[in-house]
Amino acid sequence: xxxxxxxxxxxxxxxxxxxxxxxxxxxxxxxxxxxxxxxxxxxxxxxxxxxxxxxxxxxxxxxxxxxxxxxxxxxxxxxxxxxxxxxxxxxxxxxxxxxxxxxxxxxxxxxxxxxxxxxxxxxxxxxxxxxxxxxxxxxxxxxxxxxxxxxxxxxxxxxxxxxxxxxxxxxxxxxxxxxxx
Amino acid sequence: xxxxxxxxxxxxxxxxxxxxxxxxxxxxxxxxxxxxxxxxxxxxxxxxxxxxxxxxxxxxxxxxxxxxxxxxxxxxxxxxxxxxxxxxxxxxxxxxxxxxxxxxxxxxxxxxxxxxxxxxxxxxxxxxxxxxxxxxxxxxxxxxxxxxxxxxxxxxxxxxxxxxxxxxxxxxxxx
Numbered sequence: 001x002x003x004x005x006x007x008x009x010x011x012x013x014x015x016x017x018x019x020x021x022x023x024x025x026x027x028x029x030x031x032x033x034x035x036x037x038x039x040x041x042x043x044x045x046x047x048x049x050x051x052x053x054x055x056x057x058x059x060x061x062x063x064x065x066x067x068x069x070x071x072x073x074x075x076x077x078x079x080x081x082x083x084x085x086x087x088x089x090x091x092x093x094x095x096x097x098x099x100x101x102x103x104x105x106x107x108x109x110x111x112x113x114x115x116x117x118x119x120x121x122x123x124x125x126x127x128x129x130x131x132x133x134x135x136x137x138x139x140x141x142x143x144x145x146x147x148x149x150x151x152x153x154x155x156x157x158x159x160x161x162x163x164x165x166x167x168x169x170x171x172x173x174x175x176x177x178x179x180x181x
Numbered sequence: 182x183x184x185x186x187x188x189x190x191x192x193x194x195x196x197x198x199x200x201x202x203x204x205x206x207x208x209x210x211x212x213x214x215x216x217x218x219x220x221x222x223x224x225x226x227x228x229x230x231x232x233x234x235x236x237x238x239x240x241x242x243x244x245x246x247x248x249x250x251x252x253x254x255x256x257x258x259x260x261x262x263x264x265x266x267x268x269x270x271x272x273x274x275x276x277x278x279x280x281x282x283x284x285x286x287x288x289x290x291x292x293x294x295x296x297x298x299x300x301x302x303x304x305x306x307x308x309x310x311x312x313x314x315x316x317x318x319x320x321x322x323x324x325x326x327x328x329x330x331x332x333x334x335x336x337x338x339x340x341x342x343x344x345x346x347x348x349x350x351x352x353x354x355x356x
Contacts, residue, residue, distance in 0.1 A: 005305070008307075008308075009217075009221075009263070010259050012217060012308060013213060013214075013216075013217045013255075013259050013262070016213040016216040022211055022231065022234070023231075026234075026235065027211070029235070030207070030235050030238055031200070031203075031207075033235075033239065034203055034239075034242055035200050037239075037242055038195075038198055038203070038242070039198055039200075111243075112196075112245075113198070116197070116198060117198075172247060
Protein backbone atom coordinates (compact mmCIF):
# COMPACT_ATOMS: atom_id res chain seq x y z
CA UNK A 1 0.00 0.00 0.00
CA UNK A 2 1.52 3.32 -1.01
CA UNK A 3 1.74 6.18 1.46
CA UNK A 4 -0.88 8.45 -0.16
CA UNK A 5 -3.39 5.56 -0.24
CA UNK A 6 -2.52 4.81 3.34
CA UNK A 7 -3.06 8.44 4.31
CA UNK A 8 -6.37 8.48 2.46
CA UNK A 9 -7.46 5.34 4.31
CA UNK A 10 -6.36 6.79 7.64
CA UNK A 11 -8.43 9.91 6.98
CA UNK A 12 -11.37 7.69 6.05
CA UNK A 13 -10.94 5.83 9.34
CA UNK A 14 -10.90 9.03 11.38
CA UNK A 15 -13.70 10.69 9.45
CA UNK A 16 -16.39 8.33 10.64
CA UNK A 17 -19.83 9.60 9.77
CA UNK A 18 -21.66 6.44 10.76
CA UNK A 19 -23.34 7.25 14.03
CA UNK A 20 -25.40 4.08 14.22
CA UNK A 21 -24.09 1.97 17.06
CA UNK A 22 -23.75 -1.78 17.03
CA UNK A 23 -26.27 -4.02 18.82
CA UNK A 24 -25.85 -4.12 22.59
CA UNK A 25 -25.56 -7.92 22.41
CA UNK A 26 -22.44 -7.54 20.23
CA UNK A 27 -20.92 -5.18 22.81
CA UNK A 28 -21.81 -7.50 25.71
CA UNK A 29 -20.29 -10.55 24.00
CA UNK A 30 -17.06 -8.70 23.38
CA UNK A 31 -16.98 -7.25 26.90
CA UNK A 32 -17.42 -10.72 28.38
CA UNK A 33 -14.60 -12.15 26.26
CA UNK A 34 -12.26 -9.26 27.08
CA UNK A 35 -13.13 -9.45 30.78
CA UNK A 36 -12.20 -13.15 30.90
CA UNK A 37 -8.95 -12.55 29.05
CA UNK A 38 -8.06 -9.43 31.04
CA UNK A 39 -8.36 -11.02 34.47
CA UNK A 40 -7.66 -14.75 34.21
CA UNK A 41 -7.87 -16.82 37.38
CA UNK A 42 -4.62 -17.07 39.34
CA UNK A 43 -5.19 -20.73 40.20
CA UNK A 44 -5.53 -21.61 36.49
CA UNK A 45 -2.29 -19.78 35.71
CA UNK A 46 -0.46 -21.58 38.53
CA UNK A 47 -1.85 -24.89 37.29
CA UNK A 48 -0.70 -24.09 33.76
CA UNK A 49 2.79 -23.12 34.95
CA UNK A 50 3.04 -26.22 37.12
CA UNK A 51 2.05 -28.47 34.21
CA UNK A 52 4.65 -26.93 31.92
CA UNK A 53 7.38 -27.17 34.56
CA UNK A 54 6.52 -30.76 35.36
CA UNK A 55 6.76 -31.90 31.74
CA UNK A 56 9.82 -29.84 30.82
CA UNK A 57 11.68 -30.71 34.05
CA UNK A 58 10.99 -34.39 33.45
CA UNK A 59 12.35 -34.08 29.91
CA UNK A 60 15.42 -32.22 31.17
CA UNK A 61 16.24 -35.30 33.27
CA UNK A 62 16.87 -37.04 29.98
CA UNK A 63 20.09 -35.17 29.44
CA UNK A 64 20.85 -33.57 32.82
CA UNK A 65 20.73 -35.90 35.84
CA UNK A 66 19.79 -34.28 39.16
CA UNK A 67 21.35 -35.64 42.38
CA UNK A 68 22.42 -38.72 40.41
CA UNK A 69 18.83 -39.27 39.20
CA UNK A 70 18.42 -39.52 35.47
CA UNK A 71 15.62 -40.53 33.11
CA UNK A 72 17.51 -42.65 30.57
CA UNK A 73 20.80 -43.17 32.35
CA UNK A 74 22.52 -40.58 30.13
CA UNK A 75 25.24 -38.94 32.21
CA UNK A 76 27.77 -37.59 29.71
CA UNK A 77 26.52 -33.99 30.05
CA UNK A 78 26.55 -34.20 33.85
CA UNK A 79 30.05 -35.66 33.91
CA UNK A 80 31.33 -32.98 31.54
CA UNK A 81 29.90 -30.13 33.68
CA UNK A 82 30.98 -31.79 36.90
CA UNK A 83 34.55 -32.42 35.73
CA UNK A 84 34.88 -28.96 34.17
CA UNK A 85 33.31 -26.73 36.85
CA UNK A 86 33.32 -28.80 40.05
CA UNK A 87 30.61 -29.83 42.55
CA UNK A 88 29.05 -26.49 43.50
CA UNK A 89 28.96 -25.01 40.02
CA UNK A 90 27.53 -28.25 38.68
CA UNK A 91 24.74 -28.15 41.27
CA UNK A 92 24.03 -24.52 40.44
CA UNK A 93 23.81 -25.31 36.71
CA UNK A 94 21.65 -28.36 37.39
CA UNK A 95 19.18 -26.17 39.30
CA UNK A 96 19.17 -23.62 36.47
CA UNK A 97 18.52 -26.31 33.86
CA UNK A 98 15.88 -28.17 35.86
CA UNK A 99 13.59 -25.19 36.55
CA UNK A 100 15.03 -22.68 34.05
CA UNK A 101 14.11 -24.81 31.03
CA UNK A 102 10.48 -24.81 32.22
CA UNK A 103 10.70 -21.07 32.84
CA UNK A 104 11.87 -20.56 29.27
CA UNK A 105 8.92 -22.50 27.83
CA UNK A 106 6.48 -20.81 30.25
CA UNK A 107 7.58 -17.34 29.14
CA UNK A 108 6.43 -18.19 25.62
CA UNK A 109 3.16 -19.77 26.74
CA UNK A 110 2.07 -17.23 29.37
CA UNK A 111 0.49 -14.10 27.92
CA UNK A 112 0.78 -10.48 29.02
CA UNK A 113 -2.36 -10.50 31.20
CA UNK A 114 -1.49 -13.80 32.86
CA UNK A 115 1.93 -12.41 33.74
CA UNK A 116 0.36 -9.25 35.17
CA UNK A 117 -2.06 -11.29 37.30
CA UNK A 118 0.81 -13.53 38.40
CA UNK A 119 2.84 -10.46 39.47
CA UNK A 120 5.02 -11.05 42.52
CA UNK A 121 3.49 -14.49 43.03
CA UNK A 122 6.01 -15.63 40.42
CA UNK A 123 8.78 -15.43 43.05
CA UNK A 124 6.67 -17.47 45.46
CA UNK A 125 5.93 -19.93 42.69
CA UNK A 126 9.62 -20.57 42.04
CA UNK A 127 10.37 -20.86 45.77
CA UNK A 128 7.59 -23.43 46.05
CA UNK A 129 8.65 -25.23 42.85
CA UNK A 130 12.22 -25.50 44.16
CA UNK A 131 11.06 -26.88 47.49
CA UNK A 132 8.62 -29.34 45.90
CA UNK A 133 11.32 -30.50 43.47
CA UNK A 134 13.80 -31.15 46.30
CA UNK A 135 11.17 -33.06 48.28
CA UNK A 136 10.30 -35.01 45.13
CA UNK A 137 13.94 -35.96 44.55
CA UNK A 138 14.26 -36.99 48.19
CA UNK A 139 11.17 -39.18 48.01
CA UNK A 140 12.48 -40.87 44.88
CA UNK A 141 15.68 -41.70 46.70
CA UNK A 142 18.03 -39.01 45.43
CA UNK A 143 21.45 -38.77 47.03
CA UNK A 144 21.71 -35.43 48.84
CA UNK A 145 24.91 -33.76 49.87
CA UNK A 146 23.99 -30.93 52.21
CA UNK A 147 26.33 -28.21 50.87
CA UNK A 148 24.98 -28.72 47.37
CA UNK A 149 21.37 -27.97 48.38
CA UNK A 150 21.99 -24.28 48.55
CA UNK A 151 23.81 -24.07 45.23
CA UNK A 152 21.06 -26.07 43.50
CA UNK A 153 18.28 -24.01 45.11
CA UNK A 154 19.97 -20.72 44.24
CA UNK A 155 20.42 -21.85 40.65
CA UNK A 156 16.81 -23.03 40.44
CA UNK A 157 15.19 -19.90 41.95
CA UNK A 158 17.40 -17.12 40.59
CA UNK A 159 18.05 -18.84 37.26
CA UNK A 160 14.40 -19.55 36.51
CA UNK A 161 13.26 -16.07 37.54
CA UNK A 162 15.91 -14.41 35.37
CA UNK A 163 15.25 -16.72 32.42
CA UNK A 164 11.48 -16.17 32.66
CA UNK A 165 11.76 -12.37 32.87
CA UNK A 166 14.35 -12.11 30.10
CA UNK A 167 12.54 -14.52 27.77
CA UNK A 168 9.22 -12.76 28.38
CA UNK A 169 10.79 -9.39 27.63
CA UNK A 170 12.33 -10.60 24.40
CA UNK A 171 9.63 -12.97 23.17
CA UNK A 172 7.73 -10.49 20.99
CA UNK A 173 10.83 -9.46 19.08
CA UNK A 174 11.95 -13.07 18.84
CA UNK A 175 8.56 -14.26 17.59
CA UNK A 176 8.28 -11.49 15.03
CA UNK A 177 11.84 -12.29 13.92
CA UNK A 178 10.81 -15.90 13.41
CA UNK A 179 7.56 -14.66 11.77
CA UNK A 180 5.45 -16.77 14.08
CA UNK A 181 3.59 -13.81 15.54
CA UNK B 182 -5.55 16.76 27.70
CA UNK B 183 -5.78 15.89 24.00
CA UNK B 184 -7.79 13.01 22.59
CA UNK B 185 -4.56 11.21 21.68
CA UNK B 186 -3.14 11.61 25.19
CA UNK B 187 -6.27 10.33 26.83
CA UNK B 188 -6.46 7.34 24.46
CA UNK B 189 -2.90 6.43 25.40
CA UNK B 190 -3.74 6.82 29.07
CA UNK B 191 -6.80 4.65 28.68
CA UNK B 192 -4.71 1.99 26.98
CA UNK B 193 -2.21 2.15 29.82
CA UNK B 194 -5.03 1.63 32.36
CA UNK B 195 -6.42 -1.16 30.19
CA UNK B 196 -2.99 -2.83 30.23
CA UNK B 197 -3.14 -2.71 34.03
CA UNK B 198 -6.39 -4.70 33.95
CA UNK B 199 -8.97 -1.89 33.96
CA UNK B 200 -12.01 -3.13 32.03
CA UNK B 201 -13.72 0.29 32.24
CA UNK B 202 -10.77 1.80 30.33
CA UNK B 203 -11.33 -0.76 27.57
CA UNK B 204 -15.03 0.11 27.46
CA UNK B 205 -14.27 3.81 27.05
CA UNK B 206 -11.77 3.09 24.29
CA UNK B 207 -14.30 0.78 22.66
CA UNK B 208 -17.05 3.39 22.77
CA UNK B 209 -14.71 5.88 21.11
CA UNK B 210 -13.66 3.56 18.31
CA UNK B 211 -16.46 1.02 17.75
CA UNK B 212 -18.26 3.12 15.14
CA UNK B 213 -15.04 4.28 13.46
CA UNK B 214 -13.88 0.69 13.07
CA UNK B 215 -17.26 -0.51 11.83
CA UNK B 216 -17.54 2.34 9.35
CA UNK B 217 -14.02 1.66 8.07
CA UNK B 218 -14.74 -2.07 7.73
CA UNK B 219 -17.89 -1.33 5.75
CA UNK B 220 -15.84 0.73 3.34
CA UNK B 221 -13.00 -1.76 3.03
CA UNK B 222 -14.77 -5.12 2.99
CA UNK B 223 -17.36 -6.42 0.61
CA UNK B 224 -19.81 -7.93 3.03
CA UNK B 225 -23.44 -7.12 2.63
CA UNK B 226 -23.95 -9.51 5.52
CA UNK B 227 -23.69 -7.38 8.68
CA UNK B 228 -23.14 -10.47 10.82
CA UNK B 229 -19.85 -11.13 9.02
CA UNK B 230 -18.81 -7.52 9.45
CA UNK B 231 -19.57 -7.70 13.17
CA UNK B 232 -17.43 -10.84 13.41
CA UNK B 233 -14.45 -9.02 11.89
CA UNK B 234 -15.22 -6.02 14.11
CA UNK B 235 -15.06 -8.20 17.22
CA UNK B 236 -11.88 -9.90 16.04
CA UNK B 237 -10.22 -6.50 15.64
CA UNK B 238 -10.93 -5.59 19.27
CA UNK B 239 -9.69 -9.01 20.38
CA UNK B 240 -6.53 -8.35 18.40
CA UNK B 241 -6.22 -4.96 20.11
CA UNK B 242 -6.42 -6.87 23.39
CA UNK B 243 -3.58 -9.21 22.37
CA UNK B 244 -1.38 -6.41 21.05
CA UNK B 245 -2.14 -3.70 23.61
CA UNK B 246 1.15 -4.04 25.49
CA UNK B 247 3.10 -3.42 22.26
CA UNK B 248 1.85 0.18 22.01
CA UNK B 249 4.63 2.71 22.55
CA UNK B 250 3.44 5.79 24.42
CA UNK B 251 5.35 8.15 22.10
CA UNK B 252 3.11 7.08 19.19
CA UNK B 253 -0.37 8.29 18.36
CA UNK B 254 -2.95 5.71 19.46
CA UNK B 255 -5.29 6.12 16.45
CA UNK B 256 -2.38 5.69 14.03
CA UNK B 257 -1.14 2.60 15.84
CA UNK B 258 -4.66 1.14 16.09
CA UNK B 259 -5.19 1.87 12.41
CA UNK B 260 -2.10 -0.25 11.63
CA UNK B 261 -3.49 -3.08 13.78
CA UNK B 262 -6.82 -2.84 11.92
CA UNK B 263 -5.23 -2.85 8.48
CA UNK B 264 -3.03 -5.82 9.34
CA UNK B 265 -6.10 -7.66 10.53
CA UNK B 266 -8.05 -6.81 7.37
CA UNK B 267 -5.17 -8.08 5.22
CA UNK B 268 -4.96 -11.31 7.24
CA UNK B 269 -8.71 -11.72 7.03
CA UNK B 270 -8.74 -11.21 3.25
CA UNK B 271 -5.94 -13.73 2.83
CA UNK B 272 -7.87 -16.28 4.89
CA UNK B 273 -11.15 -15.70 3.08
CA UNK B 274 -9.65 -15.91 -0.40
CA UNK B 275 -11.43 -19.16 -1.09
CA UNK B 276 -14.88 -18.20 0.12
CA UNK B 277 -17.81 -18.66 -2.34
CA UNK B 278 -18.42 -14.91 -2.29
CA UNK B 279 -14.88 -14.27 -3.49
CA UNK B 280 -15.27 -16.78 -6.29
CA UNK B 281 -18.51 -15.12 -7.39
CA UNK B 282 -16.77 -11.76 -7.50
CA UNK B 283 -13.79 -13.12 -9.37
CA UNK B 284 -15.94 -14.79 -11.96
CA UNK B 285 -17.73 -11.51 -12.60
CA UNK B 286 -14.40 -9.82 -13.13
CA UNK B 287 -12.73 -12.38 -15.33
CA UNK B 288 -14.56 -15.63 -15.98
CA UNK B 289 -11.86 -16.97 -18.30
CA UNK B 290 -9.16 -17.18 -15.65
CA UNK B 291 -9.30 -20.19 -13.37
CA UNK B 292 -11.08 -19.33 -10.09
CA UNK B 293 -8.10 -20.36 -7.96
CA UNK B 294 -5.61 -18.20 -9.83
CA UNK B 295 -8.08 -15.35 -10.01
CA UNK B 296 -8.86 -15.28 -6.28
CA UNK B 297 -5.36 -14.54 -5.11
CA UNK B 298 -4.73 -11.97 -7.85
CA UNK B 299 -7.93 -10.04 -7.25
CA UNK B 300 -7.74 -9.88 -3.51
CA UNK B 301 -4.11 -8.84 -3.33
CA UNK B 302 -4.83 -6.00 -5.74
CA UNK B 303 -8.23 -5.04 -4.39
CA UNK B 304 -6.95 -2.55 -1.86
CA UNK B 305 -5.49 -0.45 -4.67
CA UNK B 306 -8.97 0.63 -5.76
CA UNK B 307 -10.25 3.91 -4.37
CA UNK B 308 -13.14 4.04 -1.93
CA UNK B 309 -15.72 5.06 -4.52
CA UNK B 310 -14.72 2.21 -6.83
CA UNK B 311 -14.88 -0.24 -3.95
CA UNK B 312 -18.33 1.03 -2.94
CA UNK B 313 -19.74 0.75 -6.43
CA UNK B 314 -18.24 -2.69 -6.96
CA UNK B 315 -19.70 -3.76 -3.64
CA UNK B 316 -23.19 -2.50 -4.48
CA UNK B 317 -23.10 -4.02 -7.97
CA UNK B 318 -21.72 -7.46 -7.14
CA UNK B 319 -22.54 -8.16 -3.51
CA UNK B 320 -25.84 -6.31 -3.23
CA UNK B 321 -26.79 -7.03 -6.84
CA UNK B 322 -28.02 -3.49 -7.48
CA UNK B 323 -28.45 -2.02 -10.95
CA UNK B 324 -26.39 0.97 -12.07
CA UNK B 325 -29.49 3.12 -11.67
CA UNK B 326 -30.08 1.95 -8.07
CA UNK B 327 -26.45 2.54 -7.19
CA UNK B 328 -26.60 6.02 -8.69
CA UNK B 329 -29.64 6.83 -6.55
CA UNK B 330 -28.12 5.37 -3.43
CA UNK B 331 -24.78 7.14 -3.81
CA UNK B 332 -26.29 10.30 -5.30
CA UNK B 333 -24.30 10.09 -8.51
CA UNK B 334 -25.24 10.21 -12.18
CA UNK B 335 -25.95 6.78 -13.69
CA UNK B 336 -23.40 7.41 -16.43
CA UNK B 337 -20.77 8.15 -13.78
CA UNK B 338 -21.58 4.94 -11.94
CA UNK B 339 -21.16 2.99 -15.20
CA UNK B 340 -17.81 4.66 -15.85
CA UNK B 341 -16.49 4.09 -12.32
CA UNK B 342 -17.66 0.46 -12.32
CA UNK B 343 -16.09 -0.18 -15.67
CA UNK B 344 -12.84 1.54 -14.57
CA UNK B 345 -12.69 -0.60 -11.41
CA UNK B 346 -13.16 -3.79 -13.42
CA UNK B 347 -10.52 -2.65 -15.92
CA UNK B 348 -8.10 -1.92 -13.09
CA UNK B 349 -8.54 -5.42 -11.71
CA UNK B 350 -8.23 -6.99 -15.15
CA UNK B 351 -5.22 -4.82 -15.88
CA UNK B 352 -3.49 -6.08 -12.76
CA UNK B 353 -4.01 -9.62 -13.95
CA UNK B 354 -2.57 -8.93 -17.38
CA UNK B 355 0.46 -7.21 -15.92
CA UNK B 356 1.36 -10.24 -13.86
